[in-house]
Amino acid sequence: MLEVDTINSFYGKAHVLNDLSFSVDRGQVVALLGRNGAGKTTTMKSIMQMVVPETGRVSFLGQDITRKATHKVAKLGIGYVPEERRIFTDLTVMENMEVGRQPPRDGAVTWTEDMLFDLFPNLAERRQNRGKALSGGEQQMLTIARTLMGNPSFVLLDEPSEGIAPVIVEQMVNVIRQLKADGLTVLLSEQNLHFAQAVADAALIIEGGETKFHGTLEELNAHPEIRDAYLAV
Amino acid sequence: MGFYLAQVLTGLANAGALFMVASGLSLIFGVTRIVNFAHGSFYMIGAYIGYTLMQVLPGAVGFWGAIILAGVAVGLVGLVVEMLVLRPVYKAPELFQLVATFGVILVIQDLALLIWGPEDLLGPRAPGLRGVVRIMGEPIPKYDIALLVITPFVALGLWYLIARTRVGVLVRAATQDREMVGALGVNQAWLFSGVFALGTALAGLGGALQLPKGGADLLMDFNILTSVFVVVVIGGMGSLPGAYLAAVIISVVNVFGVTFLPQSTLVLIFVVMVLVLMIRPFGLFGREEVAGEHGQVGEPETPIHPAGPRVRLLVAVGLVILAMLPLYGSSFSLVLATDILIFCLFAASLHFLLGIGGLVSFGHAAYFGGGAYVAALLVTHANSPMELAFLLAPFGAGLAALIIGWICIRLTGVYFAMLTLAFAQLLWSLVFQWGEVTGGDDGLVNIWPSEWLKASTTFYIFTLIFTVGGILLMRHVAHSPFGYALRAARDSERRAEATGINTKRVRWMAFTLAGVMAGLAGGLFVFSKGSVFPNELEIARSFDALIVVFLGGVKTLAGGVVGGAFFKGVEEILTRFEYWRLALGLLIIFVVIVAPQGIVGTLRNMFRRHVKDET
Numbered sequence: 108m109l110e111v112d113t114i115n116s117f118y119g120k121a122h123v124l125n126d127l128s129f130s131v132d133r134g135q136v137v138a139l140l141g142r143n144g145a146g147k148t149t150t151m152k153s154i155m156q157m158v159v160p161e162t163g164r165v166s167f168l169g170q171d172i173t174r175k176a177t178h179k180v181a182k183l184g185i186g187y188v189p190e191e192r193r194i195f196t197d198l199t200v201m202e203n204m205e206v207g208r209q210p211p212r213d214g215a216v217t218w219t220e221d222m223l224f225d226l227f228p229n230l231a232e233r234r235q236n237r238g239k240a241l242s243g244g245e246q247q248m249l250t251i252a253r254t255l256m257g258n259p260s261f262v263l264l265d266e267p268s269e270g271i272a273p274v275i276v277e278q279m280v281n282v283i284r285q286l287k288a289d290g291l292t293v294l295l296s297e298q299n300l301h302f303a304q305a306v307a308d309a310a311l312i313i314e315g316g317e318t319k320f321h322g323t324l325e326e327l328n329a330h331p332e333i334r335d336a337y338l339a340v
Numbered sequence: 341m342g343f344y345l346a347q348v349l350t351g352l353a354n355a356g357a358l359f360m361v362a363s364g365l366s367l368i369f370g371v372t373r374i375v376n377f378a379h380g381s382f383y384m385i386g387a388y389i390g391y392t393l394m395q396v397l398p399g400a401v402g403f404w405g406a407i408i409l410a411g412v413a414v415g416l417v418g419l420v421v422e423m424l425v426l427r428p429v430y431k432a433p434e435l436f437q438l439v440a441t442f443g444v445i446l447v448i449q450d451l452a453l454l455i456w457g458p459e460d461l462l463g464p465r466a467p468g469l470r471g472v473v474r475i476m477g478e479p480i481p482k483y484d485i486a487l488l489v490i491t492p493f494v495a496l497g498l499w500y501l502i503a504r505t506r507v508g509v510l511v512r513a514a515t516q517d518r519e520m521v522g523a524l525g526v527n528q529a530w531l532f533s534g535v536f537a538l539g540t541a542l543a544g545l546g547g548a549l550q551l552p553k554g555g556a557d558l559l560m561d562f563n564i565l566t567s568v569f570v571v572v573v574i575g576g577m578g579s580l581p582g583a584y585l586a587a588v589i590i591s592v593v594n595v596f597g598v599t600f601l602p603q604s605t606l607v608l609i610f611v612v613m614v615l616v617l618m619i620r621p622f623g624l625f626g627r628e629e630v631a632g633e634h635g636q637v638g639e640p641e642t643p644i645h646p647a648g649p650r651v652r653l654l655v656a657v658g659l660v661i662l663a664m665l666p667l668y669g670s671s672f673s674l675v676l677a678t679d680i681l682i683f684c685l686f687a688a689s690l691h692f693l694l695g696i697g698g699l700v701s702f703g704h705a706a707y708f709g710g711g712a713y714v715a716a717l718l719v720t721h722a723n724s725p726m727e728l729a730f731l732l733a734p735f736g737a738g739l740a741a742l743i744i745g746w747i748c749i750r751l752t753g754v755y756f757a758m759l760t761l762a763f764a765q766l767l768w769s770l771v772f773q774w775g776e777v778t779g780g781d782d783g784l785v786n787i788w789p790s791e792w793l794k795a796s797t798t799f800y801i802f803t804l805i806f807t808v809g810g811i812l813l814m815r816h817v818a819h820s821p822f823g824y825a826l827r828a829a830r831d832s833e834r835r836a837e838a839t840g841i842n843t844k845r846v847r848w849m850a851f852t853l854a855g856v857m858a859g860l861a862g863g864l865f866v867f868s869k870g871s872v873f874p875n876e877l878e879i880a881r882s883f884d885a886l887i888v889v890f891l892g893g894v895k896t897l898a899g900g901v902v903g904g905a906f907f908k909g910v911e912e913i914l915t916r917f918e919y920w921r922l923a924l925g926l927l928i929i930f931v932v933i934v935a936p937q938g939i940v941g942t943l944r945n946m947f948r949r950h951v952k953d954e955t
Contacts, residue, residue, distance in 0.1 A: 155523055181525035193520045195513045205506060206513045207524045257525050 108133040108261060108292050109154070109185075114163030116146075116153045116316075123149045124160065125316040131261075131294055136287050138303035138310045138324075139296040140338055146316040147296035148190055151263045154294075155187050156180050167261070184212055186259030190266045190296075192246045194253070196239035200230055203238055203249055207256035215260040216289050223252040226282060244275035251282065262286070264295040268302045280305045300338055304328075312337045342476030347599065349475070351592030353484035354553075356491035357383075359587035360546035361564055362571040363498060363580055364539035370515040370578040371535045374426065374437045375754055377883070378444040379568065380561035382540040385448060386414045386547025387556035388456050391463065394551070400467040407548040414544025415537040422536035427529065428933045435700060439890040440932040442883050445561060446925030452558060454919065463551030483552050490549070495584050498542075502580065511535060515578060562879050566765040569758040570609060574616045576626020577754060585624060606769040613762065614747060621750055646819055662804060666797040674800045675868075676912060682864045684904035685807040687888040689857035691900030692814045694889055696823060697850040698830030699749075700757045703764025704885050706744070707855040709877030710767060711737035711862025716784040716872045717777070726790040726867065733863025734856045740767070741855020742848075749847045752833075761879065768877040783873035787866050803864050810857050811901060817853065826850050891931055893941035902940050 109131040116124040123146050131137050139147050152158040154165055156177050165173050172180050181187065195203050204220060211217040224231035227248040233241060241249060247267060254262060264283070268276045276299075283293065283306045297303040303310065303324075310327045312320040314337050320327065327333060365379045393406035421444055429437050469486055472479035502508035514521045514531055522528045547560070554560075571590055575582025593612055597605035616624060647655065665677055690704045714736030718729040744763045748756055771778045778784065793799050817823050828836040829843035836843050866872045875881065884907070892903020910927065914920040935942040 157519065157523060176527070176529075177519075177522045178525050178527045181523055187523045189520065189523070193517055195516045195520075197516055198509065198512055202509045202512070205509045206521060206526070208506075209525050253524065 108135075108168060109294070110164075110166045111150070111154065112164040112166070114153055114160035114165060116149050116158050116160045118149070118158070123158075123316050124153060126163070127313065127316060127318060128163075129311050129318060129321055131292060133292055134287070134290060135309060136283065136293040136295060136307045138307035139294060139313065140298070140300065140303060140310055141296075141313040142298070142338070145313050145337075147313065148265055149316070150313070151187065151189075151265050151294070151296060154180075154263060155185065181257065181259075182209065184215060184258075184260040186254035186257055186262040188250050188254050188262065188264045188267065190269065192243075192250050194238040194241070194246050194249050197237060199237055200234045200241070200249055203253050204256050207253035209257040212258045212260060214290075215258045216255075216291070217258050218255045220256075223255060226255075226285070227252055244271040244278075247271050247275070247279070248282075255286075259291070261292045261294070264293060266296055266298065268297065268299045276302060298338075300334070342478045345476060346478035346480055347595050348592055349480055349488060350484055351595040352491075352588060353481075353487040353591075354595065355584075355587040355591040356487045356494075357546035357550040358564075358567055358571055358591060359491060359584050360494060360542045360549070362568045362575070362583040362587055363495075364542035364546075365568055366572055366575075366578050366580070366583055367502075367511070367542075368536055368539035369754065371511055371518070372426070372430070372532050373434060374441065375757065376536075376539070377438060377441040377565070378421070378448065378561075379540070379543050380563070380565040381445050381448040382414050382418060382543035383547040383564050384556070384558070384560040385417065385452060386410050386544030387463075387551055387554075387560060388452055388461070388547075389413050389544070390548030390551050391461050391556050392456075394464045403464070403467050407545065407551075410548035411541045411545035414547070415541030417544075418540025419533055419537040421540075422533050425929055425933075426536065427532075430532070432932070435694070435886075435890055436932050438700075439887050440929055442887060443925040443928035443932065445883075446921040446928070448925075449558065449561065450919045450922035450925070454922075456556070458558065460557040461555050463553070463555040465552045469552075487549065494542075494545070495580065499580055507534070565879065566762060567609075570613055570762050572623070573755055573758050573762065574613055574623055576620075576623030578627075579623070579625035582623055582625030606766055606773075610762065610766050613759075617747070617751070617759070622755065626755075659808065663801070666800060671796055674796045676908075678796070678800050678803045678864075678868050680905050680908040681803050681807040682861050682868065683888070683908050684901045685810050685864070686858055686861035687885050687892070687904035687907075688811045688814060688900035689854045689861065690885045691889045691892070691903075692818065692857070693850060693854040694886075695899060696818045696830070697826050697847060697854075699847060699851065700753075700886075701748075701851075701854075701882070702757045702761035702879075702886070703882050704760070704854070704858055705877050705879070705881035706760075706764035706767045707737040707741050707858035708862040708865070708885075709771075709872070709874075709881065710740050710855075711859025712866040712872040712876055713771060713778065713784070713862075714859070715863045715866050716787045719787050720784050721777070726788070726793070729787075730789075730863045730867060733866070734859035737859020737862060738852055738856035741852045741859075745848050745851035745855070749844055749851060761882065764877065764882055765879065768874055768879075771877055772874045778874075781874060783871055785871040787872065788870050789867040793867075799868060803868065806860060806864060810860050814853070814857060822846070822849070887928060891928070892939055899940050906939060 111127060111129050113126045113128050114124055115122065115126060127150065139150060141147050149158055153160050156172065156175055159174055164171060167183055167185060170183070172183065195206065201220070204223065229245055230248055230252060233245065238246065238249065251267070267279050280302065283295070286293065295303065295307065307324055309323050310320065311318065312333065319337050320333050361379060361383050365376055368374060368376050390406050390410035393409055394403055397406050425440050425444060426437065429440050466483050466486065469482040472481050473485060502511060510521060510526055510531055514528065518528055567590060571583060571586040574589065575586030589612065590609055593608055594605055597608040601608060662677070666674060669677065686708050690701065693699050693701055693704070711733035715729040715733040718724040718732060719726065748759045748763070751759055772780060774780070788794070789799060793802055825836070825841045825846045828839070828841055829846050833843050862876070865876070888903040888907045889900050891906060892899030892901065911924070914923050917923060
């Protein structure tokens with residue numbers, strides 16, 4: 108579904124992604140693992156073309172999306188849930204979701220506000236509250252809900268478990284499993300291996316912007332030395 | 341009682357156009373982060389287009405239809421300007437966007453002159469609303485009553501659009517984090533164009549609506565800009581209720597001012613503004629503009645270095661060539677070179693404030709003209725010798741900068757910029773209105789240098805010494821510990837404060853030093869010309885300096901000087917043509933789009949690329 112082919116991305120002069128290649132199949136949940144600064148967020152942004160790779164190619168559903176405008180990438184059905192949440196703090200929960208609204212898309216669930224409030228009951232009670240009044244966990248739910256309003260067929264989830272309470276992390280696990288059951292394809296970046304193990308089919312480990320491992324989670328669990336080399340703190 | 345009510349009603353009526361222009365500016369800034377200098381120009385063409393349409397369309401329907409059509413037409417012009425001029429520069433440093441909009445001002449000024457001619461146009465009166473209504477015995481023009489009723493409807497409509505519709509939600513979301521809005525599938529280009537068209541349409545509507553009260557003339561653009569900036573500063577950037585309330589406050593204060601203190605209406609407005617800012621630094625309804633919000637961070641600053649041996653040699657050679665100019669140049673070239681040097685010092689002083697201090701002042705002419713007036717006033721009224729008057733010019737300007745700076749440095753970003761402009765306008769209006777002392781519009785004449793400096797050669801050398809001295813002093817300060825502190829405050833205020841730098845004081849001192857240097861340039865200027873007029877203090881002069889700094893390159897030390905020389909040279913050639921503003925405006929827009937690094941930055945990049953290719 109998504110092909111990342113030998114991309115090189117930079118922040119100014121800093122070379123962040125180095126000939127990175129991988130692919131994600133339809134219906135898969137792939138965990139993108141790596142330490143801080145390994146290039147996980149840049150990978151996500153390079154897919155969205157928020158950081159444009161200098162060389163290489165990103166294609167989605169067989170279509171080359173490199174150097175496309177970010178909003179066009181989103182319109183093709185890629186939803187982006189950013190790391191720092193980035194909800195619109197001056198807007199209400201309902202208004203935040205309105206920003207994400209896109210027309211229905213073939214082959215993807217068409218979400219409504221009510222369906223999303225079923226998925227995230229906490230948000231339902233706070234629909235008229237402004238974003239800045241929400242807790243960290245609620246904000247995280249709102250970012251996901253906002254992205255789902257665009258009826259994506261593929262979602263980039265950047266560190267969904269970061270900085271939120273364990274009970275909410277538990278809830279996130281359930282949400283991602285449910286999205287997977289609905290047929291959504293997910294690329295999820297994580298530092299929390301347990302979280303990744305609870306939801307992902309495959310793992311991709313990057314370090315210094317290069318792929319160090321790509322395989323199923325069973326394979327990863329069978330090689331603790333890989334885990335120790337690239338993930339242990 | 342009736343009298344006071346009448347005053348308030350007139351104030352409320354006047355607030356209409358002001359509110360529309362200010363809310364348009366506010367909207368555009370919120371989404372695009374561009375302070376649209378040209379907003380006054382859209383207001384002006386709104387008035388002109390409305391005037392023309394009213395000549396063609398008959399009766400009351402024609403009159404009101406003309407006003408609405410004028411708004412639509414101006415919105416379309418705004419759309420074209422956004423797509424041609426602003427779209428290429430959204431990614432450029434924000435200061436360049438300002439210059440681009442200034443280019444638009446010049447182009448529109450000359451186009452208006454070309455189409456409607458230089459005469460002021462008297463606005464037609466509204467059919468059916470010609471007389472007055474008596475309220476508690478006081479006559480109130482019927483048209484004022486109409487404005488009173490219309491404005492809240494426009495305000496409500498606008499509020500509905502922003503608060504209740506999907507477009508409004510997107511606009512507010514983009515105001516906070518436009519990159520994220522794009523990542524959610526919204527085409528930002530479309531949103532930006534739409535908001536710009538809406539904002540300019542509001543300005544055009546305001547211009548057309550005030551026709552029966554004020555008519556149309558070529559000075560409208562700058563005249564409204566000051567009031568609009570004051571309104572936005574008082575109301576808070578990005579707040580519609582704030583814009584409305586502030587427009588009402590300003591208009592009512594103005595009306596009472598005209599009645600009770602006709603000489604000092606502007607002063608009164610500034611007192612109100614300063615009072616509001618003392619209590620609420622970001623305006624009545626505003627919030628702090630946080631620099632570097634998502635998707636709005638520019639490239640990191642390249643550190644500046646002391647010049648290397650090659651550049652030093654180049655500068656030395658240049659100075660020798662300049663010093664020898666009297667030996668080979670004509671007397672005209674000496675006069676022109678004097679002009680250029682003075683302007684370079686003025687531009688360098690703004691560059692110091694802007695490039696090194698990161699403080700964008702829209703009103704730097706206050707200190708240039710201020711210095712010139714200090715010297716001229718001393719010569720005229722105190723008969724003081726030229727040497728003393730010349731020495732006191734930078735002191736006077738520095739004192740003004742010290743006082744104004746104390747208030748302005750409390751704010752940052754756009755608020756700072758608008759406040760500096762407002763204060764410059766205050767000085768300008770003082771000079772303009774206080775005719776007995778300053779000569780008003782007639783200026784002060786016969787301000788000549790002493791005998792020993794009379795010859796153009798000696799005065800040229802005198803100018804060369806002071807300008808080069810001033811520029812070197814500022815360079816030296818930029819590389820001194822004070823300069824480091826100033827740059828630290830520019831790059832990260834919080835971190836600078838955490839290391840123990842008193843950022844406010846550092847900025848205040850930088851503001852004052854820039855004022856002193858601009859005053860020095862002003863002192864040289866007045867004695868080179870023998871006279872000074874209020875236009876040395878006006879907005880256009882401040883903008884000249886801004887343009888120069890941007891053309892030269894903000895992030896390079898030599899930017900101010902190179903830009904100054906280039907600008908004066910080009911101006912010298914262009915002003916020979918009738919429509920030089922048009923040409924200069926187009927040139928500015930062209931440079932902004934093609935060479936966003938400025939002259940020095942672009943040359944340096946070319947040089948670096950060249951070196952890279954060779955190795």
